[in-house]
Amino acid sequence: xxxxxxxxxxxxxxxxxxxxxxxxxxxxxxxxxxxxxxxxxxxxxxxxxxxxxxxxxxxxxxxxxxxxxxxxxxxxxxxxxxxxxxxxxxxxxxxxxxxxxxxxxxxxxxxxxxxxxxxxxxxxxxxxxxxxxxxxxxxxxxxxxxxxxxxxxxxxxxxxxxxxxxxxxxxxxxxxxxxxxxxxxxxxxxxxxxxxxxxxxxxxxxxxxxxxxxxxxxxxxxxxxxxxxxxxxxxxxxxxxxxxxxxxxxxxxxxxxxxx
Amino acid sequence: xxxxxxxxxxxxxxxxxxxxxxxxxxxxxxxxxxxxxxxxxxxxxxxxxxxxxxxxxxxxxxxxxxxxxxxxxxxxxxxxxxxxxxxxxxxxxxxxxxxxxxxxxxxxxxxxxxxxxxxxxxxxxxxxxxxxxxxxxxxxxxxxxxxxxxxxxxxxxxxxxxxxxxxxxxxxxxxxxxxxxxxxxxxxxxxxxxxxxxxxxxxxxxxxxxxxxxxxxxxxxxxxxxxxxxxxxxxxxxxxxxxxxxxxxxxxxxxxxxxx
Numbered sequence: 305x306x307x308x309x310x311x312x313x314x315x316x317x318x319x320x321x322x323x324x325x326x327x328x329x330x331x332x333x334x335x336x337x338x339x340x341x342x343x344x345x346x347x348x349x350x351x352x353x354x355x356x357x358x359x360x361x362x363x364x365x366x367x368x369x370x371x372x373x374x375x376x377x378x379x380x381x382x383x384x385x386x387x388x389x390x391x392x393x394x395x396x397x398x399x400x401x402x403x404x405x406x407x408x409x410x411x412x413x414x415x416x417x418x419x420x421x422x423x424x425x426x427x428x429x430x431x432x433x434x435x436x437x438x439x440x441x442x443x444x445x446x447x448x449x450x451x452x453x454x455x456x457x458x459x460x461x462x463x464x465x466x467x468x469x470x471x472x473x474x475x476x477x478x479x480x481x482x483x484x485x486x487x488x489x490x491x492x493x494x495x496x497x498x499x500x501x502x503x504x505x506x507x508x509x510x511x512x513x514x515x516x517x518x519x520x521x522x523x524x525x526x527x528x529x530x531x532x533x534x535x536x537x538x539x540x541x542x543x544x545x546x547x548x549x550x551x552x553x554x555x556x557x558x559x560x561x562x563x564x
Numbered sequence: 565x566x567x568x569x570x571x572x573x574x575x576x577x578x579x580x581x582x583x584x585x586x587x588x589x590x591x592x593x594x595x596x597x598x599x600x601x602x603x604x605x606x607x608x609x610x611x612x613x614x615x616x617x618x619x620x621x622x623x624x625x626x627x628x629x630x631x632x633x634x635x636x637x638x639x640x641x642x643x644x645x646x647x648x649x650x651x652x653x654x655x656x657x658x659x660x661x662x663x664x665x666x667x668x669x670x671x672x673x674x675x676x677x678x679x680x681x682x683x684x685x686x687x688x689x690x691x692x693x694x695x696x697x698x699x700x701x702x703x704x705x706x707x708x709x710x711x712x713x714x715x716x717x718x719x720x721x722x723x724x725x726x727x728x729x730x731x732x733x734x735x736x737x738x739x740x741x742x743x744x745x746x747x748x749x750x751x752x753x754x755x756x757x758x759x760x761x762x763x764x765x766x767x768x769x770x771x772x773x774x775x776x777x778x779x780x781x782x783x784x785x786x787x788x789x790x791x792x793x794x795x796x797x798x799x800x801x802x803x804x805x806x807x808x809x810x811x812x813x814x815x816x817x818x819x820x821x822x823x824x
Contacts, residue, residue, distance in 0.1 A: 312579075312786050314579065314786075316575070319572075319573050419737065419738075420736070420737040475735065475816075476816070477679065477815070478814050478816055479814055479815070480772045480775075480777070480814065482774050484738070495740070497788075512741065513740055513741055514738065514740025514741060515785060518782050518784065521781040521782065522577075524773075525755075525775060525779070526572050526573075528571065528773075553739070554740065556736070556739045563672055
């Protein structure tokens with residue numbers, strides 16, 4: 305928590321149109337910056353660009369052909385238990401540190417990055433078909449990916465622009481996915497209100513607000529999932545801050561799990 | 565899911581300033597409508613007003629003096645187990661259908677409205693002090709509260725204005741609260757994409773997006789918790805829709821819990 309909290313009076317979320325299909329090795333920051341410029345949206349201090357995990361993963365070559373994967377005995381066992389392809393199960397195992405739940409159709413894991421969710425964040429939609437099928441893994445280090453984009457935007461326009469890499473997440477007790485932040489740079493991630501006072505001078509108890517997830521949720525809503533939508537959203541209205549926080553800071557240490 | 569999904573190009577979230585402290589029995593819709601008008605924000609079709617649960621509860625007289633509560637034997641037991649006041653534990657039990665976890669400082673329950681969270685959503689911040697302390701319960705029926713506000717706004721301005729009643733929520737595996745929707749009227753709550761296709765013609769699998777929670781998250785971020793902030797936010801840019809969905813629709817049936 306390096307930043308001083310400032311009030312936000314209003315926020316504007318805007319789809320960044322005109323982003324082409326991304327292929328491995330492409331310079332994502334240039335593509336995004338060009339799309340922002342072409343849309344007449346000059347970046348200014350405090351702007352935050354939210355980028356869908358999918359296009360970051362694609363640019364970083366994280367697409368894996370399932371035929372290239374050799375499933376282990378454990379992957380075969382998980383495949384039977386969950387009614388999923390053995391090669392996909394192998395990728396899920398490779399990307400995880402622990403399998404928390406398994407049942408037909410469902411594998412809940414703790415990802416090596418710390419997040420808990422279905423299928424280790426591995427996605428099979430919006431990626432090119434090939435004969436054996438393929439899967440798209442999360443970026444190797446989404447915070448580092450966000451930092452590169454943040455630095456590139458800063459170099460391109462001389463403004464302090466934050467970056468959030470978003471992904472859709474399931475929740476145990478609520479229907480419907482919402483977006484969350486899996487990579488962050490140059491943004492305030494957790495807003496620590498501890499020590500603050502309420503309207504009547506009483507110390508605040510609920511005292512940590514997840515800014516990055518809150519912003520990712522609405523941005524992801526705008527992105528949608530289907531052909532007419534865009535994988536990037538510009539948020540305008542946040543204060544420009546220097547922050548060293550990252551999305552890893554969001555992961556609740558397993559020992560602190562209130563619900564366990 | 566009564567509504568047809570339409571693309572959203574941009575969304576604007578704006579604090580509604582000038583809302584006074586709310587006392588029991590006050591006509592909240594009039595106070596909000598006046599504040600919106602005084603701020604020069606004329607309501608238009610598709611606008612959504614997000615209202616913090618706290619002021620809805622206050623207007624509905626849901627503040628309870630702890631000295632007025634007689635704790636049962638079970639409340640006394642829970643108080644010892646969780647290091648909380650027996651009267652507060654009685655209120656938590658009264659508002660819940662099941663206690664899921666208890667440990668020092670923490671009571672996780674399934675609220676009678678279906679949500680799972682800490683302390684049955686009972687809040688002790690931002691309410692007037694009195695000698696014995698007091699607590700603020702959730703509205704009796706937040707969807708009905710939202711419906712009344714929605715209808716009142718419609719009658720006052722002749723426009724279709726949606727309402728979301730928001731509350732801060734904890735999550736098992738992620739630090740920092742985010743806002744969620746506990747009452748909804750006149751808004752699309754769950755955006756059902758099932759049957760849609762991805763960019764490559766493959767059927768979408770992650771296919772239900774929680775619009776109401778996604779919007780409540782950013783709105784709650786703007787509200788903040790401290791003196792300088794506001795308990796209501798206007799969202800502009802959504803399509804005007806007729807919807808009979810409500811926040812109860814969000815509750816995942818316990819049998820469908822992916823994480824169990």
